[in-house]
Amino acid sequence: MKSIQDIMKDLPVQASNRARYQEHLRDLMAYPAIRKFLQANQDRINQDYLQASISKLNEFMTSMKTYEAAPAEDKPAFVPSLVLGRHYIDVAYHPTEAFLQARKQAEMGRLLNNRMMSKDVRQASLKDIEWNTPERKALMQEVLNFVEAYEAGQTGLQGLYVSGPFGVGKTYIFGALANRLVESHHSVTMIHYPTFVQDMKEAINTKNVQSLLDRVKQVDVLFIDDIGAEANTPWVRDEILNILLEYRMKESLPTFFTSNFNLRELEQHLANVKGGVEATKAARIMERIKYLAKETTLSGANRRQMGRS
Numbered sequence: 001m002k003s004i005q006d007i008m009k010d011l012p013v014q015a016s017n018r019a020r021y022q023e024h025l026r027d028l029m030a031y032p033a034i035r036k037f038l039q040a041n042q043d044r045i046n047q048d049y050l051q052a053s054i055s056k057l058n059e060f061m062t063s064m065k066t067y068e069a070a071p072a073e074d075k076p077a078f079v080p081s082l083v084l085g086r087h088y089i090d091v092a093y094h095p096t097e098a099f100l101q102a103r104k105q106a107e108m109g110r111l112l113n114n115r116m117m118s119k120d121v122r123q124a125s126l127k128d129i130e131w132n133t134p135e136r137k138a139l140m141q142e143v144l145n146f147v148e149a150y151e152a153g154q155t156g157l158q159g160l161y162v163s164g165p166f167g168v169g170k171t172y173i174f175g176a177l178a179n180r181l182v183e184s185h186h187s188v189t190m191i192h193y194p195t196f197v198q199d200m201k202e203a204i205n206t207k208n209v210q211s212l213l214d215r216v217k218q219v220d221v222l223f224i225d226d227i228g229a230e231a232n233t234p235w236v237r238d239e240i241l242n243i244l245l246e247y248r249m250k251e252s253l254p255t256f257f258t259s260n261f262n263l264r265e266l267e268q269h270l271a272n273v274k275g276g277v278e279a280t281k282a283a284r285i286m287e288r289i290k291y292l293a294k295e296t297t298l299s300g301a302n303r304r305q306m307g308r309s
């Protein structure tokens, strides 16, 4: 069996380019990653095979040098490696760990849209939630049941409608649930409903109502936070909320709500508009909410006054 060096010597090279070519080959063969690869695979590489591989080895060395010369914060996304191909040594490109990490981060950002939420809600985690009252325990159980069923691929799952006074942790629990669902790559959006309504009203001027609404209504899991705290108008109720809920029902998409109002109080809120009471239209919305979500309540101390223990 010939050594790699012998094979090199025998490579046919045009006389005119011989010197330059030989030098280039020496560079290639001396390049540490190439030398290591050739040595490790000596018994599977013959002269023809090596000759057919020269341009690929060249590609490998060039890409590797580019990769290594790049500053740490600006590395190429892919790093080359050599593989034994059928007829020649080939170059394979693998995504770098840093690239995969960055892509995961971007994906998480895309999946979760909760820019309307406070920092502690955005960072909430199910494992940090305190289960210290029977009511809280029951709600957590519902949340965990949902996670389990949803991750097992069950469809048509009902969400939850959590009502209770200000500061008891309604939003926080759903923030933790939202973060959990994003970890398993579901698209999740949490909207602070009064803010969303404000955005929608402003979007009328820029003709963005439809696209904003579409984006929210189609996510895998939607959290509608603080429903009932918005200024109710027929347009908001019938053209925004109704469309949103109708779509989610039709597509069996899980939807969660928090509110200071229980369902009966919310119905009154939705019925009251300037100039009168629209009971039928409010009742229609309530039917949808009840279909989409199971009512639960959360009471207890206002945690905002407890000094964030």
Ligand code: ADP
Pocket (backbone or CB within 6 Å): 118, 120, 121, 128, 129, 130, 131, 165, 166, 167, 168, 169, 170, 171, 172, 173, 258, 303, 304, 308
């Ligand atoms: P609500 O939505 O019911 O008005 P929040 O969910 O905003 O109340 O809760 C108020 C604050 O109390 C949160 O920002 C969070 O800091 C804290 N908090 C609420 N629930 C919990 C919990 N289960 N564990 C730890 N901190 C909590």
Ligand code: MG
Pocket (backbone or CB within 6 Å): 167, 170, 171, 172, 225, 226, 258
């Ligand atoms: Mg809240």
